[in-house]
Amino acid sequence: MPVDMRTFLAHVELANPVCTAAGCAASGRELAQFFDLHRLGALTTRSVTMAPRAGRPTPRMAETPSGMLNAVGLQGPGIDVFLERELPWLAQRGIKTIVSIGGGSVAEYSELARRLADAPGVTALEVNLSCPNMEDRGRVFAREGGSAAEVIASVRSIMRYDVPVVAKLAPDVADIVAVARACVDAGADALTMINNPLGMAIDTETLRPSLAAVTGGLSGPAILPLAVRCVWQVHAALPGVPLVGVGGVMTGKDAFQLILAGACAVGVGTALFHDPYACLRIERELEELLQARGFQRLADAVGLAHRPPGSAARHLLVDTEESTS
Amino acid sequence: MPVDMRTFLAHVELANPVCTAAGCAASGRELAQFFDLHRLGALTTRSVTMAPRAGRPTPRMAETPSGMLNAVGLQGPGIDVFLERELPWLAQRGIKTIVSIGGGSVAEYSELARRLADAPGVTALEVNLSCPNMEDRGRVFAREGGSAAEVIASVRSIMRYDVPVVAKLAPDVADIVAVARACVDAGADALTMINNPLGMAIDTETLRPSLAAVTGGLSGPAILPLAVRCVWQVHAALPGVPLVGVGGVMTGKDAFQLILAGACAVGVGTALFHDPYACLRIERELEELLQARGFQRLADAVGLAHRPPGSAARHLLVDTEESTS
Amino acid sequence: MQVTGTVLTTRRVDAYHALTVVAPGIAERHRPGHFVSVAVGGAHTSMVTRRALTVHDVKADYGGTVELVFTVRGPGTAWLAERRARDTLDLVGPLGRPFPLPRDPVHCVLVGSEYGSAVLFPLADKLLERGCRVDFVLGAAGADRVFGAMRARRMAETTTLTTEDGSLGLRGRVTDALPSVIADTRADAVYACGPMESLRAVTAVAMEFDIPVQVAVEESMACGIGVCMTCVLPVIGDDGATRMVRACAEGPVFRGERVRFEDVGTIPFDALGAPGGGARHAG
Amino acid sequence: MQVTGTVLTTRRVDAYHALTVVAPGIAERHRPGHFVSVAVGGAHTSMVTRRALTVHDVKADYGGTVELVFTVRGPGTAWLAERRARDTLDLVGPLGRPFPLPRDPVHCVLVGSEYGSAVLFPLADKLLERGCRVDFVLGAAGADRVFGAMRARRMAETTTLTTEDGSLGLRGRVTDALPSVIADTRADAVYACGPMESLRAVTAVAMEFDIPVQVAVEESMACGIGVCMTCVLPVIGDDGATRMVRACAEGPVFRGERVRFEDVGTIPFDALGAPGGGARHAG
Numbered sequence A, B: 001m002p003v004d005m006r007t008f009l010a011h012v013e014l015a016n017p018v019c020t021a022a023g024c025a026a027s028g029r030e031l032a033q034f035f036d037l038h039r040l041g042a043l044t045t046r047s048v049t050m051a052p053r054a055g056r057p058t059p060r061m062a063e064t065p066s067g068m069l070n071a072v073g074l075q076g077p078g079i080d081v082f083l084e085r086e087l088p089w090l091a092q093r094g095i096k097t098i099v100s101i102g103g104g105s106v107a108e109y110s111e112l113a114r115r116l117a118d119a120p121g122v123t124a125l126e127v128n129l130s131c132p133n134m135e136d137r138g139r140v141f142a143r144e145g146g147s148a149a150e151v152i153a154s155v156r157s158i159m160r161y162d163v164p165v166v167a168k169l170a171p172d173v174a175d176i177v178a179v180a181r182a183c184v185d186a187g188a189d190a191l192t193m194i195n196n197p198l199g200m201a202i203d204t205e206t207l208r209p210s211l212a213a214v215t216g217g218l219s220g221p222a223i224l225p226l227a228v229r230c231v232w233q234v235h236a237a238l239p240g241v242p243l244v245g246v247g248g249v250m251t252g253k254d255a256f257q258l259i260l261a262g263a264c265a266v267g268v269g270t271a272l273f274h275d276p277y278a279c280l281r282i283e284r285e286l287e288e289l290l291q292a293r294g295f296q297r298l299a300d301a302v303g304l305a306h307r308p309p310g311s312a313a314r315h316l317l318v319d320t321e322e323s324t325s
Numbered sequence C, D: 001m002q003v004t005g006t007v008l009t010t011r012r013v014d015a016y017h018a019l020t021v022v023a024p025g026i027a028e029r030h031r032p033g034h035f036v037s038v039a040v041g042g043a044h045t046s047m048v049t050r051r052a053l054t055v056h057d058v059k060a061d062y063g064g065t066v067e068l069v070f071t072v073r074g075p076g077t078a079w080l081a082e083r084r085a086r087d088t089l090d091l092v093g094p095l096g097r098p099f100p101l102p103r104d105p106v107h108c109v110l111v112g113s114e115y116g117s118a119v120l121f122p123l124a125d126k127l128l129e130r131g132c133r134v135d136f137v138l139g140a141a142g143a144d145r146v147f148g149a150m151r152a153r154r155m156a157e158t159t160t161l162t163t164e165d166g167s168l169g170l171r172g173r174v175t176d177a178l179p180s181v182i183a184d185t186r187a188d189a190v191y192a193c194g195p196m197e198s199l200r201a202v203t204a205v206a207m208e209f210d211i212p213v214q215v216a217v218e219e220s221m222a223c224g225i226g227v228c229m230t231c232v233l234p235v236i237g238d239d240g241a242t243r244m245v246r247a248c249a250e251g252p253v254f255r256g257e258r259v260r261f262e263d264v265g266t267i268p269f270d271a272l273g274a275p276g277g278g279a280r281h282a283g
Ligand SMILES: Cc1cc2nc3c(=O)[nH]c(=O)nc-3n(C[C@H](O)[C@H](O)[C@H](O)COP(=O)(O)OP(=O)(O)OC[C@H]3O[C@@H](n4cnc5c(N)ncnc54)[C@H](O)[C@@H]3O)c2cc1C
Pocket: B062, B063, C035, C049, C050, C051, C052, C053, C054, C055, C068, C069, C070, C071, C072, C073, C074, C075, C076, C077, C078, C115, C118, C217, C218, C219, C220, C221, C222, C252
């Protein structure tokens, strides 16, 4: 029997939990050459900024053990072109689209929200809080509950009530739960975890940093244990908040770990660089894993690893009840 | 020509920069079966605690992509047995020994320092700040500059002036430089970075956390980019402070990255689990890399990647001067 | 010691894979009960920990070979199963504390479950050399997982086989057969290897007969050389105190009655250094 | 598309390695200038990014094969060099924008440096099919790194070889020989592949002769399919504005005079969306 893979991101239903991660699927058209984007849980856009951005100089990439560093610097066409060309292309095709936004001040995030508030085709708004706050010496919003909350409160007040606002958090903090709580208190309907922790590599031939930008974001399987831990901690503290688990998901098993930790959806980033079909494969593998373990619904697996050891798994109890009735 | 591999940890000279990382060489005797411990830059002990500790239940280990999680829980015999049996064994053999200490309160760290203050054979004292502060709801000292500084100030005031006090920091903070600065201001003579970031894995068969302790410390190559970044940032901010780079060092090239980022010594942990001879191999590989690039002294490579791009490398200028004289 | 060995032969033995590896230094120093740790995944692998495997057989060919017998569990053993003759394998060993051997030519029952049987054959060789009588009890879930039945029959006075599904020998577990074997052979000692649950039951039987039992335990290991402290289990020392000891360094062989099997996977409250209680007894 | 291809043959060609891989879907859709990306390291590798390689040769055998020619640079290409016949390779392709072909039977000079020559041979085939005249200029640091000299001689009207150490052909670089080849052959167009510095110089020569030049650039790539934005370089668009465009999606083939070679590795201040200046021109 097929598993019911539907999931809810706040009140928005997704056909399945496997989404692309922000900034890892360009405009959508690139992946559409490989498969039908309707098969995604949702496509998350790159983080759209007010002005067009040329991004950082190259080299922007360095491979690290089971991971990679990137310093793209939010290259993108800016909100005008996004609204003119990128979003309509997705909207016309009815592709579930989580629009990610990035800004350098509360005002910029708010302006982006305003521009997107009436745009058709915004399934949810993801607020990338891993951007430097230009009004606080470039300190990243996600590093500090207060400024993160300010952004979320403003964006939430501007966006239409029926579009969930999702705060995207980074693991480079002393207490991820505190930042998560601040965002939820400020009105975030859901949370995405994790953005890239900051890393660095040095080229031992040139004796210089491998990236032109010196430091960059670490992604890929190396960070999966950090993502699982963040999702676990936040789900334990805020069990009612929908979580999108992101970070190092390469297989259905990786996605399953995040779901058992408490994520109701997962984002796939670096895996797309290796395998353009990664989302479809991961979704299939996840369904097979659920099926093999007797799950009838994905929803029954969300956060299941939190149940006290030894307690019977709900999904199996349901099975028994049905077979004895 | 062989490279001069000597290095200084504050005023203490080490014959070479490659040390074992805290908690990864047990009592020293285990590795001594494989090679002569005098060939280490220094041996770092496990973090010694006041009372003996049985540690955490098993499973204590889970493999992750290019890394592993551990939750050993500072199992060890306690300071009495350490002073009676473990330290003398090392001291009698004249093995350079960095003693690591761990505590649950400022008082406990201070008491450990007092017990070690007059013990022979303490080359340096490393303060493992990744322990839960029992007086602050279990918040880890390293996560907060204030409590880290309190520990360091107290330990520094107790230890003999000629034994360097080294603060060991963890990357799970919003601003590693702030914590580093707080420790240095409180009297730390050097800093070790990084301890394990907190991670987690879930067993997709049992649907439960893989570790009995639920979360655990991530180590191994996966975290090398985090270590390089922390060393880089702290060296940039506090160029005069000696840094011990730790995290994911498996090869001489990895060690070289940390040295170019600003470390004057490196610690090897997880690599020892894979290769008992790892420290010797890494030292040899590092020397070969330095030699191939024309370095005469390890010291000339420390922090070299910080020089402005295009500026001539000091170590090569020296070469030229000598050959033209 | 660390050895880069060359795979000499590979074969399937029912549900198991067997690799013979040329590893002179290890073969020479090997005693029954020792294990080796194997690096898996090759260059640039994402698998950072070694895999512990006991040595099934040691031969003098090519300067010394060891045979490893294993079941595919996860990615590391799957990689091992793909090795072919002439591939190289990075081994560290011999590791651990081997089986203590009796001075006198006593009667010994060797009890193996699943691939745990493998480690008993070099032991049986040594026991026979010393004039001991050897009897085997080998068991597994099904016939294809009972390891070494033929070889056991050739070496031992008697060999009793058990399978849980009844597909070979007696239906049941090794411990269902063990009491009568001990009684029939008037055994003086038991040696056992297999899953923890099986070792627990074997130990209980031996204790009932009041004869010594040596068990080789299996705990998840990251280093195998005693430095990572991940492989611990609660064992009672000569002084009566329970300590969390390392399966790789103090073990893998322990006296069965010293292992607190019911408490494996916990820190017993009375263990030395246990949170709360144990710490006070210490120092 | 993604194909799990089987390695048919492996060979060494001087300093290079060549792999022929059965990959029907890719072979069929391949146009000169396309590249493929190869997964390296096998199962459970720590290498997460693919390696981009141009296709040297396409044959119809076995439903379609592609030949890859490469030099060992780091761990990924080292792994590729160890592949043997019958191993499988995971390829994605064909990728990128191929060389535009002239409508008319014009005279073309094909300039290749190091392994950059490889991509020019399928191009030469197509040009010859269309009745173009083809002349080659191939160069490298030394004789063993000049790729495809023999094949070039068989296909082209003339083949000029250059090496920096003078070990083969003229001493110097391809651009030292290029002007006279263009003049002698009355070339109408230039196609080039090789390191950025070589492409810059080739473009300068072609511009001097006022003939069009198509260059296939090489930038460090993480995805090869246009989604990661790591492979960008500054290119001038039809509207005269400079944009940071993706070598994998908008390239790897560009009109030479449109590439701002001096600014590769930087964000030119006048690029669309550049910090400070460029952003204002946008929207
Ligand atoms: C002393 C000793 C001797 C052993 N002898 C044999 C033998 O002869 N034949 C055989 O088939 N198996 C033996 N095992 C078990 C064998 O080590 C594991 O099956 C193997 O490590 C699993 O690796 P994997 O990659 O397949 O699984 P994974 O689950 O991917 O392994 C992940 C990590 O956990 C560790 N691990 C997982 N399960 C075990 C386990 N049961 N014991 C130890 N470490 C584990 C691995 O070493 C690795 O670090 C022995 C174990 C020990 C401790």
